[in-house]
Amino acid sequence: MAGGAAVVSSSSSSSMTALVIFASLVAACGGLMLGYDIGISGGVTAMSSFLQPFFPDVYRKEQGIVSSNQYCKFDSHKLTFFTSSLYLAALLVQWPASYSTSKHGRKLSIIIGAVIFLLGAAFNAAAIHVAMLYIGRLLLGLGVGFVIQAAPLYLSEMAPSKSRGSLNTIFQLMITIGILLANLVNYATNKIQGGWGWRLSLGLAALPAAIVLLGSISLPDTPNSMIQRGASEEDVKKNLQRIRGTDDVHEEYQDLCDACANATKAANNNNNNKLAIFQRKYVPQMVMTFLIPFFQQLTGINVIMFYAPVLFQTLGFGNDASLMSAVITGLVNVAATGVAFLVVDRYGRRPLFLEGGLQMLLSQVIIGSLIWKVFGVAGVASVSKGYAYGIVALICVYVAGFAWSWGPLGWLVPSEIFPLEIRSTGQGINATINMLMTFVIGQVFLSLLCATKFGLFFIFAFFVLSMTLFVAFFLPETKGIPIEDMSKVWSQHWFWRRFVPSEDSTRRVEMV
Secondary structure (H helix, E strand, C coil): CCEEECCCCCCCHHHHHHHHHHHHHHHHHHHHHHHHHHHHHHHHCCCHHHHHCCCHHHHHCCCCCCCCCCCCCCCCCCHHHHHHHHHHHHHHHHHHHHHHHHCCCCHHHHHHHHHHHHHHHHHCCCCHHHHHHHHHHHHHHHHHHHHHHHHHHHHHHCCHHHHHHHHHHHHHHHHHHHHHHHHHHHHHHCCCCCCHHHHHHHHHHHHHHHHHHHHHHHHCCCHHHHHHHCCCCCEEEEHHHHCCCCCCCCCHHHHHHHHHHHHHHHHHCCCCCHHHHHHHHHHHCCCCCCHHHHHHHHHCCHHHHHHHHHHHCCCCCCHHHHHHHHHHHHHHHHHHHHHHHHHHHCCHHHHHHHHHHHHHHHHHHHHHHHHHHHHHCCCCCCCCHHHHHHHHHHHHHHHHHCCCCCHHHHHHHHHCCCHHHHHHHHHHHHHHHHHHHHHHHHHHHHHHHHHCCCCCHHHEEEHHHHHHHHHHHHCCCCCCCCCHHHHHHHCCCCCHHCCCCCCHHHCCECCC
């Protein structure tokens, strides 16, 4: 149904050194920045001390001063914009970030993102009115936009081909750790007397940004990026020897130069046109970089991660209980992403995509059915503790399915499939679609929950079914293939080979 390829790589490119591990951890901490913000916003918006001064209408409904059914009590576009504005900013900055990543290197883009993110954390922690909250979130989004553009590329290019999946998965692992840390922080700060705990929650976003900034200063840039930007052979080889921990890097250096020469030739043939990515020969990569982030957000995962405390309050949990339930799902998220880290380079991308999709589909359908049974259409009911905890358990099953499939692979696969000449542009499109869908889902979720009620879970289940079938038929396996040889995968796929010109498939590869 779908094929893959394996290419034997040089010995140097398979070396895992301490520098590679350190560089990968620092770059992956960009995911910690994103994860912390995903988790922190939902917890803060469930705190009465935050809602009362900034969103009093929502506070009155949450306190029962104004009547509202369970589905609609948090429905507020002003409140959802506080969460989703970050992703709007990250969306708008993608093309400048793509240019910076291509022209000035992956490392500098990561540093720029960390600095802007620090400013956003300061604005949010010091906010005295809603406008400051929005400005802070927009600055956080600009920082995240630079980081998610550059960090996945950095990880893919630094990693040995045999370990690329595991190292790139660290980015998603850090996202899940960031979400968990945010949930723990929210649970602790909600207990602070005096109503200022939310400031600490928002201000601590500066910590992951500081880690990324300080760590990135000492990082090497990727050899791929150095060659692309015209660095001398001596400088590139010294950097490559440092990264691989051996002097025997000639073969890998030559492979990188050949790939860069092909990229330069292709770019010159296209007159350096950014729209070259839309050529017929890049159709397979373009379809994947559009649909994978599109489907990733339509799993409904960010609904759970953004609004877990709010959602659990809707299901009848108290304030502390809802925050603790979010912590539990965060723990499951981290553990399941750790599973992906261990097995993605052993079993491949496709099996994880397919199993995770099936697991999410079943849990979404059951969750929607249980909420339908309890709340019905009216949205007014009391929920027993046992019933509520059963729903939390099912949500944990759903989160685990996402965390070892579409979570890490949604970042990994788009970052590894593009040839060098369009790699930054391709990653820019991937991040743009990801942030666009995250913004849309974050902005409309509470309104959709109010309008469609339990049916929202069935809507997400339909998309999970669709994307699982898409992977089954159209995604080839990319496990273990050097990133410079990735174009050969498409020439041997039953469907995509019709788009790939013959000159891109002259090199012999083995089918897996």
